[in-house]
């Protein structure tokens with residue numbers, strides 16, 4: 001009985017905390033960025049709530065003793081992780097308090113919100129000393145309405161960030177990337193009319209190339225409304241009716257030029273409700289599977305991919321700006337890719353929008369990475385919240401073709417049950433895209449010289465990703481050409497990770513595994529490519545990884561020194577020999 005009570009208490013707490021947010025802050029008027037230098041206090045022993053830091057009090061009399069202050073102390077960039085901003089915080093996991101003032105001319109007839117693109121891993125937010133809400137999850141947006149709290153003039157915003165790893169977290173206690181904590185993405189102050197456009201989906205109707213369909217959702221109304229959708233280049237000026245719940249659905253006959261990697265056609269779109277105008281740029285395409293093929297606009301495609309974390313070589317921290325996104329995506333294009341896996345978490349909306357304009361298809365995933373506490377009932381709720389926030393935010397990005405629910409999780413009854421539920425949940429949110437997952441549990445059958453995979457979850461997903469480091473963590477069992485693959489027959493398979501490490505500029509024997517030589521990595525890529533030719537249902541490849549990236553899990557002092565060296569490009573932006581192997585392979589593909 002106690003356990004059930006505990007479960008419902010937790011569920012209630014998560015439910016009250018998880019708030020939906022308005023989509024596309026970038027296309028809204030009156031969305032003011034709160035980026036810049038914020039005051040900060042490092043709260044190693046977590047005493048700040050007890051000491052009421054959120055009141056940001058100043059001494060009010062000679063005897064009034066206040067033993068903290070935000071101004072005149074540490075200053076941190078927002079957006080940005082705190083670990084990379086001062087050397088003392090490199091390995092820091094714990095509480096950091098952020099504070100800034102902002103001044104507004106409050107429209108008393110409107111509504112006001114504070115919106116965060118992401119805070120890793122937990123956030124608690126106060127405005128003018130009043131708690132406005134909390135959020136868990138390091139890579140998706142959240143917002144709090146502050147209409148009754150924000151003042152005309154100066155306001156005092158305080159955010160408590162905590163990046164402690166948690167046993168019941170997603171990701172959990174161990175993962176192979178740096179645990180960058182902080183307000184890692186844009187922060188906004190947004191003012192809207194009383195009734196405003198909070199959400200919309202405008203894409204091709206499933207399996208149709210000549211019908212644009214979807215919905216527009218208003219917030220704050222209890223009466224019918226008129227909404228207009230304008231896509232001038234398609235000569236669309238469509239008025240639609242929203243009911244008393246603020247929802248308007250539509251189908252519009254149209255023949256848009258279909259989005260393709262080679263010609264990523266985007267349309268300027270406006271959505272208008274009274275004085276509320278939202279602008280967006282949208283692509284239109286169809287995506288489906290047919291047997292072991294993925295069809296883009298009805299034609300089979302081969303995904304020439306690459307993985308990347310949200311990091312750039314030139315900056316030892318969480319990437320967060322358009323310039324960072326351009327750095328990553330220009331190297332994706334230079335390699336000859338039409339596809340990328342944004343490992344291992346929903347990445348920056350800025351990057352996803354830029355990738356769409358550059359013709360890069362995306363596999364996007366939530367950070368269910370290896371050891372997750374699947375036996376804990378709260379995990380399903382947390383995973384569903386993260387999936388919901390990711391899909392809610394990115395459902396209009398035509399370049400996103402795959403939602404992935406997990407990376408390298410071990411088959412158990414609890415894990416199978418939760419992942420199967422997450423597949424259904426993903427489809428309930430968006431039945432227009434493919435659902436995938438990445439598996440590292442395929443095994444080599446000696447006498448059949450064949451790689452196989454026994455995993456129930458492969459039966460319920462559309463696309464099977466295989467992560468296999470043959471020739472790195474274990475040697476090739478036999479010559480690559482003689483290896484056969486019988487994995488997820490009849491379904492599309494993507495090699496979602498493969499590769500090996502090399503320290504740029506370190507040279508040595510191509511057959512010495514622990515040499516960390518460029519020649520070893522180069523030869524390993526060549527051997528894997530020779531093997532890929534034997535995978536009958538292979539429709540995509542995504543090497544791990546574009547750039548060397550930081551991870552506390554990489555202990556070799558000389559060859560790694562806290563860096564995972566599987567990058568095709570070094571942490572200083574230099575291309576290793578293996579980069580040229582991949583470039584050539586994609587060129588010939």
Ligand code: GCU
Pocket residue numbers: 176344407408440467497544564566
């Ligand atoms: C795993 C995992 C990656 C990790 C990589 C590696 O497959 O998905 O996050 O960095 O292998 O071992 O380098």
